[in-house]
Amino acid sequence: MALKIYQIKDGVYHIHESMDVFCSLVIGKKRALLIDTGYGFGNIKKTVSGLTKLPILVLNTHGHLDHVQGNSAFKDVMIHPLDMALRKKHTSLQFRLVSWVLAKKQGASLSDISLLNHVKADSSSVTTINDGEQIDLGGVTLEIIWTAGHTMGSVCVLDKTNRILFSGDSFSSLVWLFLKEACDIPCYIKSVKKLLSRIADFDEIISSHSAARFSASFLERILHCAENISPEKSTMYDSKIAGKALLYTEGLDRLEKRYGLKSFAEFMSIAKKLSAEEVADLELCAIAYRPEQLTGC
Numbered sequence: 099m100a101l102k103i104y105q106i107k108d109g110v111y112h113i114h115e116s117m118d119v120f121c122s123l124v125i126g127k128k129r130a131l132l133i134d135t136g137y138g139f140g141n142i143k144k145t146v147s148g149l150t151k152l153p154i155l156v157l158n159t160h161g162h163l164d165h166v167q168g169n170s171a172f173k174d175v176m177i178h179p180l181d182m183a184l185r186k187k188h189t190s191l192q193f194r195l196v197s198w199v200l201a202k203k204q205g206a207s208l209s210d211i212s213l214l215n216h217v218k219a220d221s222s223s224v225t226t227i228n229d230g231e232q233i234d235l236g237g238v239t240l241e242i243i244w245t246a247g248h249t250m251g252s253v254c255v256l257d258k259t260n261r262i263l264f265s266g267d268s269f270s271s272l273v274w275l276f277l278k279e280a281c282d283i284p285c286y287i288k289s290v291k292k293l294l295s296r297i298a299d300f301d302e303i304i305s306s307h308s309a310a311r312f313s314a315s316f317l318e319r320i321l322h323c324a325e326n327i328s329p330e331k332s333t334m335y336d337s338k339i340a341g342k343a344l345l346y347t348e349g350l351d352r353l354e355k356r357y358g359l360k361s362f363a364e365f366m367s368i369a370k371k372l373s374a375e376e377v378a379d380l381e382l383c384a385i386a387y388r389p390e391q392l393t394g395c
């Protein structure tokens with residue numbers, strides 16, 4: 099099945115891999131960088147080969163299964179050292195079976211891959227990449243910015259040439275900070291501030307679970323949300339796949355004014371019917387967290 103490709107700019111693509119997972123591709127004059135590889139259900143390699151014949155480098159924004167299980171199709175993969183162990187765990191047989199069952203439950207199309215191929219051991223060579231390192235694609239240079247929060251080794255990719263920040267799972271309408279591999283809220287706030295200090299370098303933010311293109315100023319809303327998390331104003335959140343958490347949301351006033359809805363859960367029930375532009379323009383911020391994460395770091 100052909101994957102849906104969104105062209106962002108000349109040589110920049112956001113690709114829907116499977117379920118609610120997107121990968122991004124930035125093409126330079128000498129090579130291209132694929133940011134994340136999805137679950138491995140969508141034959142991302144074939145799609146990328148149709149967009150460029152240049153050598154492909156792969157970067158994982160973090161080690162979660164929905165960003166790394168497609169790595170097996172590629173030779174060379176880079177990840178932040180603090181997510182190396184998480185990537186190993188999430189590409190194991192056990193986690194490959196988890197994603198297969200999840201895909202079946204969600205009715206995802208698995209026609210491009212067999213269970214045997216999906217659980218095959220990953221033979222790609224993995225190297226580490228650190229905060230501040232540059233990736234030269236020829237005419238386009240990308241910078242890695244370490245943004246601990248969603249996981250300890252989460253990174254964003256700054257494309258100063260195209261003025262885009264690729265944010266992985268670190269910044270979007272819903273940020274999961276409640277998993278055991280996440281860091282505390284003060285640590286996440288430090289990461290948001292670090293990116294805000296670079297806001298002159300990008301105009302838009304592209305994340306891993308949406309076609310929405312957020313404006314750079316969305317980071318200010320996320321910072322406000324993270325700094326004002328209140329357990330009293332939070333609601334219960336059930337991720338269905340990764341456990342329960344508290345959810346603090348800001349932007350509900352805009353949600354009510356535009357759509358007559360009052361909660362993030364109501365937003366989720368209509369989100370698929372909204373256009374990517376509407377979701378981006380709403381700038382709703384919800385953070386799922388555990389109360390003990392409010393202090394520390």
Ligand SMILES: [Zn+2]
Nearest residue numbers: 160162248267
């Ligand atoms: Zn994640």
Ligand SMILES: [Zn+2]
Nearest residue numbers: 162164267306
């Ligand atoms: Zn994800």
